[in-house]
Amino acid sequence: MSEMLRLFRGGRRASLVPNYTVMVLLALFSLGPVCVLAFNSLKSNLEIGDNSLGPPTELHLENFFNAWVQGAFGTTVRNSLFLVVTTVALVLLLGGIAAYALARLKPPGADAYMVYMVALSTVPVWLYLVPLFVILKRIGLIDSLWGLLLLYVALESPFSIFLLRSFMLEVPSDFEDAARVDGASEWQVLIRVMLPIVWPGFLTVGLVVALSVWNEFQIAYVFIHSPELQPVATSYYSFQRRFYTDWALTSAAAMMMITPVICFFLALQRRFIEGLAQGGLKG
Amino acid sequence: MALDIARKAYRRGAVAYVQKARRRLGGRSFRRNVLPWLFVAPISLVHLIIVIIPALFGLYYSLTEWPGVGRPEFVGLQNFRTLFFKDMHFRQAFNHNLMWVAFFLTVPFIMSLSAASLVAQIRRAAMFFRTLLFVPYVLPGVVVAFVWRMMMSPRVGAGAQLARWGLDIPLLGHPFLGDTQTALWAVAFVANWPWWGFLMTLFLAAMQAISPELYDAAKIDGANRWQEFRNVTLPGIRPTVVFMYLMSAIWSFTSFGYVWVLTQGGPGVSTELLVTYLYKKAFRYFEVGYGAAIGLTVTALAGTLVVLSTLLRRRGWEI
Numbered sequence: 143m144s145e146m147l148r149l150f151r152g153g154r155r156a157s158l159v160p161n162y163t164v165m166v167l168l169a170l171f172s173l174g175p176v177c178v179l180a181f182n183s184l185k186s187n188l189e190i191g192d193n194s195l196g197p198p199t200e201l202h203l204e205n206f207f208n209a210w211v212q213g214a215f216g217t218t219v220r221n222s223l224f225l226v227v228t229t230v231a232l233v234l235l236l237g238g239i240a241a242y243a244l245a246r247l248k249p250p251g252a253d254a255y256m257v258y259m260v261a262l263s264t265v266p267v268w269l270y271l272v273p274l275f276v277i278l279k280r281i282g283l284i285d286s287l288w289g290l291l292l293l294y295v296a297l298e299s300p301f302s303i304f305l306l307r308s309f310m311l312e313v314p315s316d317f318e319d320a321a322r323v324d325g326a327s328e329w330q331v332l333i334r335v336m337l338p339i340v341w342p343g344f345l346t347v348g349l350v351v352a353l354s355v356w357n358e359f360q361i362a363y364v365f366i367h368s369p370e371l372q373p374v375a376t377s378y379y380s381f382q383r384r385f386y387t388d389w390a391l392t393s394a395a396a397m398m399m400i401t402p403v404i405c406f407f408l409a410l411q412r413r414f415i416e417g418l419a420q421g422g423l424k425g
Numbered sequence: 426m427a428l429d430i431a432r433k434a435y436r437r438g439a440v441a442y443v444q445k446a447r448r449r450l451g452g453r454s455f456r457r458n459v460l461p462w463l464f465v466a467p468i469s470l471v472h473l474i475i476v477i478i479p480a481l482f483g484l485y486y487s488l489t490e491w492p493g494v495g496r497p498e499f500v501g502l503q504n505f506r507t508l509f510f511k512d513m514h515f516r517q518a519f520n521h522n523l524m525w526v527a528f529f530l531t532v533p534f535i536m537s538l539s540a541a542s543l544v545a546q547i548r549r550a551a552m553f554f555r556t557l558l559f560v561p562y563v564l565p566g567v568v569v570a571f572v573w574r575m576m577m578s579p580r581v582g583a584g585a586q587l588a589r590w591g592l593d594i595p596l597l598g599h600p601f602l603g604d605t606q607t608a609l610w611a612v613a614f615v616a617n618w619p620w621w622g623f624l625m626t627l628f629l630a631a632m633q634a635i636s637p638e639l640y641d642a643a644k645i646d647g648a649n650r651w652q653e654f655r656n657v658t659l660p661g662i663r664p665t666v667v668f669m670y671l672m673s674a675i676w677s678f679t680s681f682g683y684v685w686v687l688t689q690g691g692p693g694v695s696t697e698l699l700v701t702y703l704y705k706k707a708f709r710y711f712e713v714g715y716g717a718a719i720g721l722t723v724t725a726l727a728g729t730l731v732v733l734s735t736l737l738r739r740r741g742w743e744i
Contacts, residue, residue, distance in 0.1 A: 158546065158547055160543075161543045161544075161546055161547050162547065164539075164540070164543055165540070165543060165544065165547070165554045168540055168554075168558060169554060169557045169558060171618075172557060172558050172560060172561050172618075172622055173557060173560060175561075175572045175573065175576055175618075176560065176561070176564075176572070178572070178575070178576065179568075179572050179575075182575070190581050191580075191581065192589060193586070193589075194575075194581035194582070194583075194585065194586045195583060195586040195587075196586075236467045236468040236471070237468055239464040239465075239467070240464055240465040240467075240468045240469075242464060243460070243461035243462070243463075243464035243465050244461070244465065247456070247457065247460065247461040247464070248461075249457060249458055249461035249462060250457075250458065252461070255465065262472060262476060264672075264675060264727070264731065265476065265480065265724065266675070266678070266679040266720070266723055266724050266727055267679070268679055268681070268700050268703055268720045268723055268724075269480055269483055269720045269721065269723070269724040270475075270476055270479035270480040270482075270483050270720075271479075271720070272483060272486065272703075272707045272713055272716045272717050272720060273479040273480070273482035273483045273486055273717065274475065274479035275707075275708075276482070276486075276493065276713065277478070277479055277482065292471065292474070292475060293475055295468075295471055295475075296471045296472055296474075296475035296476055297475075299468050299471070299472070300472075303468070328456065328460055328464075353563060356565070357563075357564070357565035357566065359565065359566055359567050359682060359686075360681055360682050360685070363685075364704075364708065375565045375566075375567050378565070378567050378568070378571075379567050379686060382567070382571050382574075382686075389575055389581055392571060392575075393571075393575070396568045396571055396572070399565060399568060400564055400565065400568055403563055403564065403565070404560065404563070404564075407559075407560065407563045408556075411556050411559070414563065415555075415556075415559060415626060418562070418623070418626075419623075419626055419627050419630055
């Protein structure tokens with residue numbers, strides 16, 4: 143009804159030209175620098191010297207090869223993939239069963255536990271980073287991907303539990319009751335009944351966690367020191383300091399890091415935006 | 426109808442059956458009271474090891490003097506006395522951090538609220554623009570920092586290139602990151618670049634949940650765009666804005682990454698924030714106890730904001 147009214151009175155509405163103008167300018171502000179990065183990754187440093195914004199005149203694809211070798215991307219990508227896969231798997235498994243218990247079994251104290259989750263996710267990492275470093279050092283988990291994995295699981299899970307729980311709350315309980323009548327255990331209810339319904343929620347959470355682990359730099363920077371154990375983002379930090387003014391090489395390395403991210407984002411943008419927006423809780 | 430009755434009867438029967446089965450197994454209390462916590466236990470254990478125990482240790486370390494090896498020496502509140510009354514470096518970091526918080530509580534909100542209200546008005550291509558403006562948010566911070574270091578460089582930056590193209594904009598070629606007067610704002614500008622588009626997406630979603638009838642009513646009353654925004658949009662999205670305001674305050678008290686990648690607190694101490702100072706103290710100068718004291722102070726600052734806003738809301742403030 144209101145839609146029809148709006149169409150009917152369309153002629154009287156204020157012009158939208160200013161809206162589009164501002165939006166185009168803002169889109170330029172957001173994407174312009176990314177385009178410049180892509181352009182510069184294909185130029186020689188000589189060309190960047192007199193054309194640092196425009197498209198390249200000739201393609202220097204060897205930048206990518208050089209950056210891959212100089213940045214030891216073979217090793218760092220493997221480290222990052224290990225972290226991404228294991229963190230996502232553990233967060234979905236441990237967070238998933240916790241969310242199921244909190245959303246569907248509703249034990250007494252579940253609400254209090256959710257408040258505790260919120261508190262946990264707002265505690266600044268820097269309160270416990272120093273003592274954590276000391277503790278992990280004592281048990282030999284400094285400079286170890288397993289130690290970092292444990293940290294990522296702890297940091298990513300409160301938001302994941304939140305999101306998974308909210309997805310599970312929307313499922314009507316008839317299906318589960320039917321399964322329980324048939325004598326299914328809670329574990330079977332979760333795997334056979336719940337998971338087939340809420341898997342899109344798991345996918346959303348998995349994407350958000352994967353993105354944040356792939357991009358994460360500061361915690362890995364504190365806890366990993368050996369170059370051969372560094373994930374891509376942390377290794378890129380030292381890379382761009384080592385080749386401080388080698389703009390072409392550093393741009394090429396950056397492009398290798400962000401191309402998969404941008405492709406995934408554009409392909410699955412609805413899920414990404416939904417997950418990230420609902421995870422507004424998370425830094 | 427008949428089907429409905431049958432289904433109800435079935436469900437009633439089923440519920441009774443489940444209850445009987447539970448009673449028989451004595452499993453009612455187990456399934457309701459124990460099993461759920463077994464499901465929650467593994468992740469809670471991870472939280473305990475990674476967050477809770479270290480946080481408690483942090484409280485203790487903040488009362489000690491400790492170079493990271495040997496035994497921590499208990500010194501009471503001495504770290505905090507030094508921190509608040511003697512340490513000029515800390516005071517500078519604190520002042521910079523206040524400016525930083527002020528920036529993140531104004532600029533991104535003004536940008537994202539205006540952009541969101543502009544996008545909300547257009548039907549066609551609204552989601553397309555939303556996607557474009559969201560792209561910077563998915564990029565790694567280290568890459569964002571690099572891109573802008575390049576764009577602001579006096580030699581290959583945007584200002585320099587525009588000058589080469591004959592469009593000399595006087596201030597644009599300034600080495601913003603290298604000048605103590607501008608460095609802090611330059612870093613804040615870079616940190617805001619991916620952030621405001623994310624805020625815009627949140628506000629846009631909240632705006633699209635407002636009933637269109639309210640806008641029609643405002644139009645009939647002859648409201649102009651500003652009045653419409655002030656009286657319809659803003660009240661509609663207030664919970665989202667307030668929540669993000671609180672989170673922004675907490676996060677901007679604990680910012681580290683962008684400053685660290687771009688300037689490491691320099692030039693001089695012009696971009697030192699509380700957490701970059703903490704990092705230097707704890708991991709460069711090995712003053713672990715002192716670093717823990719800074720960490721506790723930062724948490725207390727953020728915590729005060731949360732408690733304050735909760736109290737004000739309890740007392741009926743409309744925030």
